[in-house]
Amino acid sequence: MHSMNVRLFRLFGIPVEINLSWLLILALMTWTFATGFYPDVLPDAGRTELWMLGFATAILLFVSILLHEFSHSLVAARNGLPIRKITLFLFGGVAQMERDVDNPTVELKMAAAGPLMSVALAALFFALSKIFAGQRFAHVLMHNLAYVNMLVLVFNMVPGFPLDGGRILRAAIWRRTGNIQKATRIASRIGNAFAIVLMIYGVVNLFGGVVIGGLWLVFIGFFLKQAAQSGYLLVTFRQTLGHLRVSDVMRSPVVTVDAAESLRRLVDEYVLRHHYASFPVIDGGKLAGMVSLKDVKRVDMARWNEARVGEVADREIVKYALRPEYPAETLVGLMMKKGYGRLPVTDDEGAVVGIVSRRDLMETIKMMAYLEE
Numbered sequence: 001m002h003s004m005n006v007r008l009f010r011l012f013g014i015p016v017e018i019n020l021s022w023l024l025i026l027a028l029m030t031w032t033f034a035t036g037f038y039p040d041v042l043p044d045a046g047r048t049e050l051w052m053l054g055f056a057t058a059i060l061l062f063v064s065i066l067l068h069e070f071s072h073s074l075v076a077a078r079n080g081l082p083i084r085k086i087t088l089f090l091f092g093g094v095a096q097m098e099r100d101v102d103n104p105t106v107e108l109k110m111a112a113a114g115p116l117m118s119v120a121l122a123a124l125f126f127a128l129s130k131i132f133a134g135q136r137f138a139h140v141l142m143h144n145l146a147y148v149n150m151l152v153l154v155f156n157m158v159p160g161f162p163l164d165g166g167r168i169l170r171a172a173i174w175r176r177t178g179n180i181q182k183a184t185r186i187a188s189r190i191g192n193a194f195a196i197v198l199m200i201y202g203v204v205n206l207f208g209g210v211v212i213g214g215l216w217l218v219f220i221g222f223f224l225k226q227a228a229q230s231g232y233l234l235v236t237f238r239q240t241l242g243h244l245r246v247s248d249v250m251r252s253p254v255v256t257v258d259a260a261e262s263l264r265r266l267v268d269e270y271v272l273r274h275h276y277a278s279f280p281v282i283d284g285g286k287l288a289g290m291v292s293l294k295d296v297k298r299v300d301m302a303r304w305n306e307a308r309v310g311e312v313a314d315r316e317i318v319k320y321a322l323r324p325e326y327p328a329e330t331l332v333g334l335m336m337k338k339g340y341g342r343l344p345v346t347d348d349e350g351a352v353v354g355i356v357s358r359r360d361l362m363e364t365i366k367m368m369a370y371l372e373e
């Protein structure tokens with residue numbers, strides 16, 4: 001998904017990106033409004049006018065959602081939580097924070113800021129619809145936008161995580177119990193249940209002949225269900241890994257390859273024998289990089305006898321070598337964001353003492369989460 005983001009502009013110093021999926025949504029929304037809504041309200045309008053109104057609605061809704069997202073971010077920034085960027089995708093947005101919220105009161109303020117902005121926008125568009133009372137198209141457009149912003153508000157206030165209402169509920173439970181994991185679990189379950197109800201209602205609509213409305217409901221429900229699950233997983237990750245160190249997750253001893261070995265021997269003696277896709281490379285007793293099947297594949301098979309492991313290894317990774325005493329949480333960032341599947345662990349002298357794989361990490365998280373339930 002990362003490569004599908006396009007940087008638009010900066011606002012208050014925060015970069016705003018759109019996910020390319022948003023273009024599809026923009027087209028879908030324009031179409032929905034132009035064919036499913038405005039023809040009923042303005043029966044005598046021409047095709048071009050209907051499509052222009054539909055497009056204007058979709059764009060102004062985009063701006064409304066951006067402002068909603070921004071109000072969350074500004075409150076976050078004010079409370080010392082810098083925002084790295086805002087990505088708009090599907091029908092919503094995600095503000096990426098440098099750090100996680102560590103206090104329920106701040107979370108409460110942050111979560112409430114968005115809905116308050118939506119209320120303000122609804123009021124503004126309603127006022128504009130009164131001002132443009134004499135111009136039929138502008139009046140209908142503004143009136144519709146007031147209505148749509150109210151819908152955004154109502155939808156976001158459903159008390160299921162990760163919607164704003166769910167965040168408010170989570171913050172409230174968190175403040176009472178002091179247990180963020182439990183609070184997140186309850187709020188995510190409600191979010192999940194709400195998502196399922198939306199999807200079922202959407203399917204009922206589909207079969208009842210309300211195709212566009214039904215599809216939207218199924219679509220939003222599906223997105224929400226995923227968000228509820230991943231939001232919960234992320235908190236579980238942080239919570240369970242909180243007490244662990246890299247040494248708790250790593251595997252040792254490790255099979256390492258000398259930089260002077262040939263690629264032929266690497267394939268025959270290491271890959272085929274140990275069934276790993278990558279190995280730490282050692283040069284003079286110290287970690288010199290990682291070598292993977294991908295690196296081997298770049299070299300012509302005819303050269304495998306002469307080519308040395310040291311020539312093809314990824315040496316960048318030495319920078320990210322872990323220490324046994326590091327908190328296990330650092331792994332999540334490196335493995336999930338940078339996409340490393342296996343990372344070497346070294347001691348003070350640079351000798352390899354262990355290795356962490358994504359699978360081991362996931363398994364540890366699963367076991368710890370199971371024990372804590």
Ligand SMILES: [Zn+2]
Binds near residue numbers: 072
């Ligand atoms: Zn929001």
